[in-house]
Amino acid sequence: MNALKRYWWLFLILFVIVYPLTFGDSPYKTGILVFVGIYIMLAVGLDLLMGYGGQISVGHAAFFAIGAYTSGIMTARYGIPPMIAMTSGMFISAVLAWATGRPVLALKEYYLAMATLAFNEIIFTLIIGLEKFTGGASGLRDIPPFSVFGFSFENHILYYYFVWFVVFLVIASSIAVVKSPFGRTLIAIHSDEQAARHFGINSPKYKTSVFILAAIYASLAGSLYSHYMGFIAPDDFGVMTSINILVMLFLGGIGTIYGPVLGAAFLKILPEITYQFQDYELLINGIILIVVLVFMPKGLYGVLISLGKFIFRRAR
Amino acid sequence: MMVQNSDILNIENITKTFEGVRALENVDFRVKKGQIKALIGPNGAGKTTLLNVTSGLLKPDNGSIYMNGQKISGMTPDKIAFLGISRTFQLVRLFTINNATVLDNVLLGAHKQLKPDIIGTIFRRGSLNKKEREVKDKALEILSFVGLEGKEKFLPGALSFGNQRLLELARSLMTEPQMLLLDEPASGLNDAEVDGFIKLLLNIRDRGITILLVEHNMKVVMNIADDIVVLDFGKKLAEGTPSQICANQQVIEAYLGTYGSAQECV
Amino acid sequence: MNDISHFIQFFFSGITTGSIYALIAVSLVIVYKVSQLICFAQGEFFVFGALIMTTLTQKGVPMPLAFALAIFIAVCMGAIIQQALIRPIQGSSVGALIVMTIAISIALRGLALIVWGRESHILQPFTQGEPLHILGASLQLQVLWIFGITVIVLLMIWYFFEKTSLGIAMRACAENALGARLMGINVLKAELFAWAWGAGIGALAGAVVAPLLFMQYTSGVMPMVKGFIAMSIGGLNNIAGSVMAGFLLGLVESYTIGTISSKFSDTIVFILLMVVLIFKPTGLFSKS
Numbered sequence: 007m008n009a010l011k012r013y014w015w016l017f018l019i020l021f022v023i024v025y026p027l028t029f030g031d032s033p034y035k036t037g038i039l040v041f042v043g044i045y046i047m048l049a050v051g052l053d054l055l056m057g058y059g060g061q062i063s064v065g066h067a068a069f070f071a072i073g074a075y076t077s078g079i080m081t082a083r084y085g086i087p088p089m090i091a092m093t094s095g096m097f098i099s100a101v102l103a104w105a106t107g108r109p110v111l112a113l114k115e116y117y118l119a120m121a122t123l124a125f126n127e128i129i130f131t132l133i134i135g136l137e138k139f140t141g142g143a144s145g146l147r148d149i150p151p152f153s154v155f156g157f158s159f160e161n162h163i164l165y166y167y168f169v170w171f172v173v174f175l176v177i178a179s180s181i182a183v184v185k186s187p188f189g190r191t192l193i194a195i196h197s198d199e200q201a202a203r204h205f206g207i208n209s210p211k212y213k214t215s216v217f218i219l220a221a222i223y224a225s226l227a228g229s230l231y232s233h234y235m236g237f238i239a240p241d242d243f244g245v246m247t248s249i250n251i252l253v254m255l256f257l258g259g260i261g262t263i264y265g266p267v268l269g270a271a272f273l274k275i276l277p278e279i280t281y282q283f284q285d286y287e288l289l290i291n292g293i294i295l296i297v298v299l300v301f302m303p304k305g306l307y308g309v310l311i312s313l314g315k316f317i318f319r320r321a322r
Numbered sequence: 323m324m325v326q327n328s329d330i331l332n333i334e335n336i337t338k339t340f341e342g343v344r345a346l347e348n349v350d351f352r353v354k355k356g357q358i359k360a361l362i363g364p365n366g367a368g369k370t371t372l373l374n375v376t377s378g379l380l381k382p383d384n385g386s387i388y389m390n391g392q393k394i395s396g397m398t399p400d401k402i403a404f405l406g407i408s409r410t411f412q413l414v415r416l417f418t419i420n421n422a423t424v425l426d427n428v429l430l431g432a433h434k435q436l437k438p439d440i441i442g443t444i445f446r447r448g449s450l451n452k453k454e455r456e457v458k459d460k461a462l463e464i465l466s467f468v469g470l471e472g473k474e475k476f477l478p479g480a481l482s483f484g485n486q487r488l489l490e491l492a493r494s495l496m497t498e499p500q501m502l503l504l505d506e507p508a509s510g511l512n513d514a515e516v517d518g519f520i521k522l523l524l525n526i527r528d529r530g531i532t533i534l535l536v537e538h539n540m541k542v543v544m545n546i547a548d549d550i551v552v553l554d555f556g557k558k559l560a561e562g563t564p565s566q567i568c569a570n571q572q573v574i575e576a577y578l579g580t581y582g583s584a585q586e587c588v
Numbered sequence: 589m590n591d592i593s594h595f596i597q598f599f600f601s602g603i604t605t606g607s608i609y610a611l612i613a614v615s616l617v618i619v620y621k622v623s624q625l626i627c628f629a630q631g632e633f634f635v636f637g638a639l640i641m642t643t644l645t646q647k648g649v650p651m652p653l654a655f656a657l658a659i660f661i662a663v664c665m666g667a668i669i670q671q672a673l674i675r676p677i678q679g680s681s682v683g684a685l686i687v688m689t690i691a692i693s694i695a696l697r698g699l700a701l702i703v704w705g706r707e708s709h710i711l712q713p714f715t716q717g718e719p720l721h722i723l724g725a726s727l728q729l730q731v732l733w734i735f736g737i738t739v740i741v742l743l744m745i746w747y748f749f750e751k752t753s754l755g756i757a758m759r760a761c762a763e764n765a766l767g768a769r770l771m772g773i774n775v776l777k778a779e780l781f782a783w784a785w786g787a788g789i790g791a792l793a794g795a796v797v798a799p800l801l802f803m804q805y806t807s808g809v810m811p812m813v814k815g816f817i818a819m820s821i822g823g824l825n826n827i828a829g830s831v832m833a834g835f836l837l838g839l840v841e842s843y844t845i846g847t848i849s850s851k852f853s854d855t856i857v858f859i860l861l862m863v864v865l866i867f868k869p870t871g872l873f874s875k876s
Contacts, residue, residue: 183443271626
């Protein structure tokens with residue numbers, strides 16, 4: 007029983023490994039979990055920024071877009087190797103995050119939310135406007151599959167494992183950050199920024215650092231997404247997407263890293279169930295979200311933890 | 323009683339105005355290294371404002387503050403912290419987000435030493451883990467020193483108010499300060515806690531740390547302060563040893579008499 | 589069309605959209621002033637106002653009545669939402685509150701999808717007639733309605749907050765909720781009122797512009813975002829500022845689309861917003 011409590015995540019890793027070899031073998035089915043993986047990277051990055059750092063962003067999809075379009079344009083239009091394109095995307099995202107981070111993160115709450123929303127919209131409108139590079143509203147096509155040193159991930163199962171390998175790295179590094187002095191510093195800034203400064207914490211620097219890290223994760227997710235889809239369009243990168251990521255965060259449980267993982271999985275798998283209700287889907291999604299927010303403020307992860315504690319107490 | 327010739331803190335002619343109200347007006351005094359100096363006065367006299375200016379939360383309109391000869395007024399709080407000043411707050415400000423524990427709060431005091439950064443956190447785990455262990459040992463020792471042994475895993479909210487104040491103190495001690503600014507650290511403590519607290523502050527002073535404390539509890543002040551500064555309406559009313567202050571008619575009228583604290587005067 | 593008529597044409601369209609932005613911004617400010625919350629669902633009330641009035645009119649309800657009913661229904665919706673969903677989670681973090689209003693907007697959009705489907709709907713103009721021609725620019729009659737109603741509503745809001753005791757009380761809530769409570773002002777009632785009428789104003793904006801736009805269930809998003817921008821530029825707490833910012837935004841947008849480029853007009857607007865937020869977050873028209 008104790009082993010289950012400590013190593014539950016191993017079971018999940020096992021599930022991820024086994025899934026495409028068993029009931030998830032079709033491209034469509036592996037695709038669902040590829041999307042889940044990509045959104046996990048987005049949600050986890052945002053959790054570091056919002057759940058730990060305390061900085062609201064309603065524009066995270068901007069960096070998702072930068073990664074996706076940098077990879078897409080470089081590989082589809084200029085034949086640049088995907089690894090280099092992906093790294094370039096991460097670099098551009100990091101630089102933009104650094105440049106906008108300082109002034110924007112100094113803002114509080116709603117102002118910060120508005121500024122990040124504005125940033126997302128700026129990127130979104132630029133993607134549509136700069137048609138020559140990006141394909142505009144009709145999108146960018148013919149993005150090749152991801153390849154490393156000549157080895158191409160055309161096979162959907164191999165790409166699935168590659169994506170989840172990266173997801174694992176993102177989750178592991180996020181947990182490492184969170185459990186470290188850096189993570190403690192973020193929590194201090196989030197709790198009481200003024201008090202935190204009295205301990206030598208240069209809060210602007212730390213807020214910008216975590217902003218850059220989240221941007222890099224999002225860019226990575228964007229690159230993996232564009233190589234998977236082969237075709238990307240601006241609509242995937244608008245404020246609605248940023249809002250979806252935010253929702254995943256709160257659905258799963260903000261400030262827990264595992265919560266957003268759950269939230270991303272839930273939000274990506276839920277449509278598979280509710281799509282049957284067609285026109286009612288949107289309403290049902292909205293209602294589920296409201297219910298979770300009112301009755302489960304700690305998110306799904308919080309509920310699972312409580313459930314786990316309850317079961318373990320009974321088992322004794 | 324250790325008296326050193328050097329001044330650690332020079333408060334020179336500080337003036338601070340808020341929307342037309344003079345919170346501080348030409349406040350001027352020195353704090354000697356190794357001493358315990360108390361800042362007393364009625365509510366609203368500007369004591370906390372003075373601490374806020376010293377710790378970097380506010381910029382003075384006029385005047386300067388020097389620490390060990392270096393000008394610190396106008397610097398941001400984090401830079402001042404690196405010079406060796408640490409403070410506590412009137413209303414306890416502990417870190418509570420994401421279930422931060424008592425231990426986490428104290429560990430945060432080590433930020434100056436650890437100076438964490440993202441690259442090191444993700445890529446250089448080995449040396450990080452070693453430092454973490456050292457820091458954790460020290461944190462536990464400090465918790466023990468202030469009397470919070472065994473409570474590392476508690477959430478700050480679960481502590482009694484007196485213990486929360488001790489936690490704030492422990493967190494500040496962790497920064498290895500040269501000087502502590504304490505804002506009413508004894509308020510809300512009962513008599514037994516106050517006695518323990520007096521001993522604790524004297525212990526801290528014996529470790530070589532200078533203390534500037536704002537306090538209303540005259541028992542604490544009279545028992546530990548080497549020197550006292552009295553503020554009233556933002557101005558310095560008097561400065562001197564406890565016996566001098568007790569004998570000062572103006573001080574008694576403005577503060578000691580009315581507050582019934584004169585009985586603590588020896 | 590010569591340059592002057594272009595200039596005037598842009599002015600008319602700028603004033604038109606500006607009115608809508610001003611109304612939505614005002615509704616957002618009213619809610620924010622009293623309850624410190626930004627309602628991300630405001631765009632849905634806009635859509636509901638338009639679509640309810642359209643449906644009622646199609647069923648033969650006389651226009652003025654349809655107009656009033658649409659607003660009334662929105663007011664009730666706003667009140668119910670505030671009581672049932674916002675009040676219980678009032679103490680949550682800003683992020684949680686933002687997500688709740690987003691969840692509400694998703695649910696409302698889903699409701700609109702069920703009721704009105706995916707098609708676009710358009711309302712007849714309030715009065716039939718040929719557009720006016722002024723110096724070569726054409727002015728739809730509906731624009732006169734929009735502008736007129738906007739002015740009346742804004743005057744009513746001004747009067748309410750400056751002259752009526754309830755309005756002054758609500759302003760007091762905004763400044764200092766505890767102090768207001770101590771003075772006997774029912775803060776809970778004020779919040780309810782703010783949400784209800786915020787929704788009503790949003791719906792009014794939708795109804796009044798419905799004859800000029802094809803509305804569908806997703807039509808609420810952009811107006812809401814523009815309303816936000818106006819609110820941010822004008823000042824979150826500043827009714828007059830937000831009104832001015834709304835018209836300013838409408839005009840800037842109109843002239844940018846007309847003269848520079850329609851592709852990048854939104855980009856420019858959002859850059860303007862970021863600049864204002866970074867350098868003067870309290871709004872262009874605030875005193876600090």
